[in-house]
Amino acid sequence: MITPRVAGPEDAAELVRLRRLMYLAMNGRDEPGSWERAAQAAARRQLAGSDGRLVGFVVEADADGGTPGAAGPRLAACALGTIDERLPSPVNPTGQCGFVFNVCTDPRYRGRGYARAATEALLGWFAEQGLSRVDLHATDEAEGLYRSLGFTEHATPLSLDLRRWREARAG
Template sequence: MIVRPATVDDIPELTRLRELLFKPLIDSDVPARTWEWQSAFERDMKERLGGDELGVFVIDGRDGDLAACGIGVVQYRLPTPYQANALAGYILGMVTDPAYRTLGYGRSIMNELLSWFQEKEVSRVELHATPEAAHLYRSMGFREHQISLTWHAP
């Protein structure tokens, strides 16, 4: 298995994997808005892929598809007593196609993302995990830090 940076040629597959990521949320208490998010996602990927603030890593599947991907962003935050450089990372798109799960792809991609964040001098990385994936992130040193709350505009 080889983890590699995503390219613009991967954008259709990144979109497919992103759809898989959000599929379980269909029954959530905040219904998805009906709009062409895929077009906006693909446009943003084309504009930002390869930039300093977006890291996207993938593992190729067997038939020209992507088996897994991970997306991380570097964010500016204000300095704190615990973090002088004011840079934080956020993982916003770890997903493995069901046909490739339990093969270690998520761990490999997360290791690549954490290395990428370290190269960017990011010392704190946050994520939201599904109950099924939380054990993976805990085994890699992530821990519960604070209660996470989300507000959605009406």
């Protein structure tokens, strides 16, 4: 049985390593840079806070009986999320909405159910917080996982990349 644990500030470097692998899998380019240091600092700060802004669940690299402390990554998979607060509405009386992101499994550990276990733990945490809605953006490769967990299309799928919007207006 896979037992994810809550991510802590000490996991920041590994979470960013997995995030970099996620982007590599999504666009085929490895893009190291200063964003990694900024992401580590933000993860450390937010995971240490008591405001619940960022929560994560991770699966240790030795979760399936491997050798603890062996050379290699410390984390095999993760799922991170935040709670956004909007104005309450008839369909969302609390105004709170969960958002899942940074679901990633190190390629060496894929196909073992780690991403599913971490995501299910995150969804359980959202449910414990009383949320009635959780959103995410899925890649084609991950769509099957999310659909199997019950995710469906939302009624308002539009979004805007403000960087592109600013560039278009400036040009």
